[in-house]
Amino acid sequence: MRVRTEAKRDAILEAAAEVFLEAGFEGASMSQIAARAGGSKRTLYGYFPSKEELFVAMAHNVATSFLDPVVDALSQTEELPPVALQRFGEGILGFLCAPDSVRMWQTIIGVAGRSDAGAQFYEIGPSRGHEALAAFLKRQMDLERLPPADPHDAARHLMALLEAETLMPCLFGKLKAPSKKYLRATTERALQAFFRGYGNPGMP
Known part of the structure; x- marks a missing residue:
């Protein structure tokens, strides 16, 4: 069972801010954000079900x-x-x-x-x-x-x-x-x- 943590959520949000700022909403991908946060897309979707919700x-x-x-x-x-x-x-x-x-x-x-x-x-x-x-x-x-x-x-x-x-x-x-x-x-x-x-x- 995967355990969600506030530290991981914060890391994802920090990575998302960097990627969205660099690429814009349309240009950013969940794969890019997951890689920047140091995790997998599966983990990312466990915290945020969609790119819109993450944004x-x-x-x-x-x-x-x-x-x-x-x-x-x-x-x-x-x-x-x-x-x-x-x-x-x-x-x-x-x-x-x-x-x-x-x-x-x-x-x-x-x-x-x-x-x-x-x-x-x-x-x-x-x-x-x-x-x-x-x-x-x-x-x-x-x-x-x-x-x-x-x-x-x-x-x-x-x-x-x-x-x-x-x-x-x-x-x-x-x-x-x-x-x-x-x-x-x-x-x-x-x-x-x-x-x-x-x-x-x-x-x-």
């Missing part, structure tokens, strides 16, 4: 390693909304708009057109960030730092504002590797629009 798991693993600190900081902060959300916006956009990340999002979108891989990734990835942002906004509303509203709607609107000048043009190749200065400025503009819509009572 989703790899993308989630990469995303959480970068985004967990940003999300955790937001959930624990006692800073006022303008300060906390500026830091959150810059942090999340820095990852979302990195060249390797953009290639990964483009691949996920392509795969989503022919399987449920995109939906799977959304549920285990972006939706978690959305929930954390909504929870932060709800807390600020309870503290009367923001007027009452649906926190989930507010979180969706804020993310759309953050991505409008950044992730969207990156996905279509209009914007490449935006600088920290650019992301700082676009985050400021997004928050200005957000606070005009949702208000910020009690702010100096």
Whole structure:
């Protein structure tokens, strides 16, 4: 009986990230990934039944390693909304708009057109960030730092504002590797629009 281990799973995900980055989703094969991970295809399929599922798991693993600190900081902060959300916006956009990340999002979108891989990734990835942002906004509303509203709607609107000048043009190749200065400025503009819509009572 073959025993699955977290160490082996991690090795497979690391190898998959390297191969997918080098060859793209279409060019990568399970044989290549198995060889890079130092095992057999049979072992690989024991952990991940398809290339789509492996790609989703790899993308989630990469995303959480970068985004967990940003999300955790937001959930624990006692800073006022303008300060906390500026830091959150810059942090999340820095990852979302990195060249390797953009290639990964483009691949996920392509795969989503022919399987449920995109939906799977959304549920285990972006939706978690959305929930954390909504929870932060709800807390600020309870503290009367923001007027009452649906926190989930507010979180969706804020993310759309953050991505409008950044992730969207990156996905279509209009914007490449935006600088920290650019992301700082676009985050400021997004928050200005957000606070005009949702208000910020009690702010100096």
